[in-house]
Amino acid sequence: MPPPGQDPRWETMGLVHDYLAAEFPLINKTLSLAKVNTYGLIYEWTGTNSSLKPYILAAHQDVVPVNPETVSTWTHPPYSGFFDGESIWGRGASDDKASLTAIMLTLETLIQKDWTPERTIVLAFGFDEEASGIYGAKYLGKALEETYGRDAFAFIVDEGGGFKDVYETIFATPGVAEKGHADIKLEVTSPGGHSSVPPVHTTIGYLASLITEFEKNPYPVELARDTVPYDNLVCMAAHSRDIPRSLKRAIFRSGHSNAALHRFEKDFVLQDKFYSSLVGTTQAVDIISGGVKSNALPESAFAIINHRINTLSFVNETAARDTQTITSLAESLGLTLKAFGEDVIPESFYATSHCSSQSSSTSSSKGHIELSLAFNHELEPAPRTPTSGKESKPWDFLSGTIKATYYSHRAQGIKTETTATDGDNVDFDPRNVDGNTDTKYYWNLTRHIFRYNHKNAAYGSEIATGVHTVNENIPLDHYLEIIRFFTTLNNECR
Numbered sequence: 001m002p003p004p005g006q007d008p009r010w011e012t013m014g015l016v017h018d019y020l021a022a023e024f025p026l027i028n029k030t031l032s033l034a035k036v037n038t039y040g041l042i043y044e045w046t047g048t049n050s051s052l053k054p055y056i057l058a059a060h061q062d063v064v065p066v067n068p069e070t071v072s073t074w075t076h077p078p079y080s081g082f083f084d085g086e087s088i089w090g091r092g093a094s095d096d097k098a099s100l101t102a103i104m105l106t107l108e109t110l111i112q113k114d115w116t117p118e119r120t121i122v123l124a125f126g127f128d129e130e131a132s133g134i135y136g137a138k139y140l141g142k143a144l145e146e147t148y149g150r151d152a153f154a155f156i157v158d159e160g161g162g163f164k165d166v167y168e169t170i171f172a173t174p175g176v177a178e179k180g181h182a183d184i185k186l187e188v189t190s191p192g193g194h195s196s197v198p199p200v201h202t203t204i205g206y207l208a209s210l211i212t213e214f215e216k217n218p219y220p221v222e223l224a225r226d227t228v229p230y231d232n233l234v235c236m237a238a239h240s241r242d243i244p245r246s247l248k249r250a251i252f253r254s255g256h257s258n259a260a261l262h263r264f265e266k267d268f269v270l271q272d273k274f275y276s277s278l279v280g281t282t283q284a285v286d287i288i289s290g291g292v293k294s295n296a297l298p299e300s301a302f303a304i305i306n307h308r309i310n311t312l313s314f315v316n317e318t319a320a321r322d323t324q325t326i327t328s329l330a331e332s333l334g335l336t337l338k339a340f341g342e343d344v345i346p347e348s349f350y351a352t353s354h355c356s357s358q359s360s361s362t363s364s365s366k367g368h369i370e371l372s373l374a375f376n377h378e379l380e381p382a383p384r385t386p387t388s389g390k391e392s393k394p395w396d397f398l399s400g401t402i403k404a405t406y407y408s409h410r411a412q413g414i415k416t417e418t419t420a421t422d423g424d425n426v427d428f429d430p431r432n433v434d435g436n437t438d439t440k441y442y443w444n445l446t447r448h449i450f451r452y453n454h455k456n457a458a459y460g461s462e463i464a465t466g467v468h469t470v471n472e473n474i475p476l477d478h479y480l481e482i483i484r485f486f487t488t489l490n491n492e493c494r
Contacts, residue, residue, distance in 0.1 A: 052119040058124045154448065161453075170427070171239075175451030180313070180318075225255065336350075
């Protein structure tokens with residue numbers, strides 16, 4: 001999609017800005033506002049103590065589109081914001097307008113009560129997070145660094161985890177790391193012609209064989225100590241009240257025995273789709289295209305392979321492994337191979353003794369494979385936010401904020417899905433995030449990035465939230481608790 005100013009579809013973001021100006025007049029009167037690349041928003045509420053580092057509350061204004069074919073299946077119209085007395089329904093109700101409006105409602109209320117911050121508060125709202133943030137957060141990150149400087153912020157809170165029940169224990173799950181990602185384009189070309197005289201393999205046939213080779217060779221899942229996924233498991237073993245004893249023992253034994261670590265990896269991690277996806281680099285063939293007519297041999301076909309990269313790996317390692325995966329097959333099929341700019345199997349390979357049945361003057365390949373980075377949006381794994389030691393003060397503050405929010409919300413006598421009891425406690429399970437938020441453009445601003453907005457998933461929800469699909473909604477009580485979270489955070493961050 002072309003950038004703002006070159007495509008009229010962006011103009012709907014102007015309506016979002018009009019809404020924010022109308023509904024939050026005190027914010028627009030009290031805070032300074034800078035617009036970045038037309039629709040990115042940076043608000044600043046200047047604190048009274050300039051010696052304290054400011055902090056950022058981030059969210060995104062955009063939502064994923066609604067498939068027109070599904071509109072009739074929604075319980076309430078997808079853009080209505082309908083409130084049925086218990087839940088708010090509509091696209092963005094959970095992702096991510098709940099966070100954005102909770103932040104704005106919190107600050108609007110604090111201004112009404114004549115509250116002023118000691119520490120400067122900065123709001124950063126992107127407008128294309130669902131499309132990788134290339135026009136929104138990417139520009140916001142540069143503008144924030146130019147204005148405030150590198151490592152200028154105490155911490156950043158953006159969309160992400162919430163709290164949930166694990167083995168009868170409530171765990172808050174702030175994201176403190178993110179896997180990297182790379183979209184790899186696998187393209188095959190070969191001579192066309194009439195389909196009445198087909199070769200043994202068409203271009204699409206070659207592509208199918210290559211895709212099968214990828215899926216036969218998934219990335220290894222190797223659990224390593226001192227990683228966020230491993231720390232998740234240790235935390236669960238140490239604090240879950242109802243964890244099976246055998247699982248608890250296996251986790252603790254893995255901490256001091258490599259043999260026990262490998263057994264645990266085999267018996268538990270590899271058997272659990274969720275944990276194995278957190279630990280290893282994943283691959284998924286998500287897009288495929290080829291052919292234009294049923295009686296014409298396709299001259300080209302391609303697939304896009306999405307990778308979420310292990311936090312101990314790199315984009316280059318992923319590219320190298322993909323190349324290695326298909327090199328032998330490419331040779332056996334008689335195809336040349338160019339991978340990320342390098343001729344791995346050049347045409348000259350087939351003009352040598354490798355093709356002994358033909359003279360070198362007539363030998364040639366049957367087609368060509370090219371591996372490349374698909375969209376130039378590849379991303380290395382994110383730096384890990386400190387959660388222990390001398391640099392963990394922001395983590396300690398966030399943990400206290402989460403506990404205070406959880407307990408105070410339940411002390412109000414509000415109907416909730418969870419009720420605090422004498423044995424109820426909130427523990428903390430810092431998480432590795434599979435997806436990437438707008439914070440991927442904010443790494444230079446602080447070492448302390450928390451992907452967390454206090455969404456309630458404890459004991460499950462009776463109504464699915466429908467994020468990115470039909471019937472997206474958020475229960476009112478959950479939304480009120482998010483507001484309470486941001487209120488507590490701002491009140492206590494001094």
